[in-house]
Amino acid sequence: MNPPIAAVTRTVLPRLAPDEQAVQTAFALDAILIEVTYLVGPALVGGVSALVDGYAATLLAAALNLIGAWWLATAPAVRHGYRVDHRLEPGGLAVPPVGVAVVPAGKRGDGAIAVAAAPTISRWRRLVGPLVSPGLLVVLAVSVLYAAAFGVLEVAIPAYMNARGEAAVGGLLFSVWSAGSIVGGLWFGGRDIHTPLHRQYTILMVLNLVGFTGILFAGGPLGGAPLTLAPLLFLAGLFISPTTAVEAALVTELAPRSQTTEAFTWSGTAIYLGFAFGSGMASVVMSGSLGSGGALATAAAFAVGLCAIGTVFALTGRRALAQRPVAAVVQSDVHASVAVPER
């Protein structure tokens, strides 16, 4: 059970960022961080296992877990980041407190407040939390499919290289893939982008589709040699971190502000589920022809298919993705009483 470090990080980062652009940069850096953990993590395990033993590597992981979680827990940003919810900001209610619906400024002048009585919020809505947002459900569905595409290839590529007798190359190919993602993320984090988030999401999904198709070609018509696979994996990698960053920005926009962390943990759950499904399917998809480029191409074709469905979801769900939360849901009775002082 990993601590919800990613979810907390993504909740507090936009609250620290001075402006919208900085939020984009922050989420790009966060996405890059993920790639770094996947590059450095296995290397640490390999290094410590070789120098001492596997138990030492396990204890190192335990120590890093504790240090990271505690250091984040005691960070001022985390202690104060969650208080924002009950603070009035210049220009009206910047943050909708629980139980109160805020009509965006412009629609009704200065951002008038409509007070919703706490009891009207159904038990069901309270139970599902941020999942009431249709846009968030679209993001989660796309995430499941996107993660499944990675799940397939994360099994297929090492299995294929292993069958070719080049097991070590499999690890190198992953590094190239991650390197592409880091480069793409760094580029994305420094760009001025004015395209609406939901359109960025769709465009990136299409680019991912192109990237996966490249891997399909490398495995199929191009013969599956590591040297043709590597540059195409790098290209496909370019879009990973930007997609992760835009996804985080969408979750921030779509989830009620008082439920951001939970929304991010759901996104994590969606990714775990998709990844598990994809890696489980890999062995089914590839059975019989493990060593040939055809096996890799079949797995890549499966990944392309999953990514294509995800792209369609993002496209058809674009209206939901463009929506902003109108009302926050009551979290607890204590907060509800804080939220309706006007009555």
Add this chain to the structure above:
Amino acid sequence: MRTAVTRYRTLLVVPGVGRVFAASLIGRLPIGMAMLLFVLVVHAGTGSYAVGGLAGAANAAATALFGPPMGRLADRGHAALVLALSGLAQAAALGWLVIALHAHVAGRSSSSSPPSPGW
């Protein structure tokens, strides 16, 4: 290029941002270590790759399952507590895994059941 550098600088000079990133990187490294770790260590302890894979899967499943409740608690103002306790729990689970595997290896000649995968 210059604007890109400015963008990163604008973010990173904000007080508190550096610490969040640094803590987050350290705390998330174990996620990158997990799968290889479970496969290597549990295999070394039990002689089975399947049990290693199972341990990794169990860890992922527990994270997927307990993530949202922990997120909800964090949103209710208990983020620090959730992080501290779950960090402690995960570290304890990994420590327990080491002890269990150690004991298992030591007593393998006698009949002992394989340790259940920890999360």
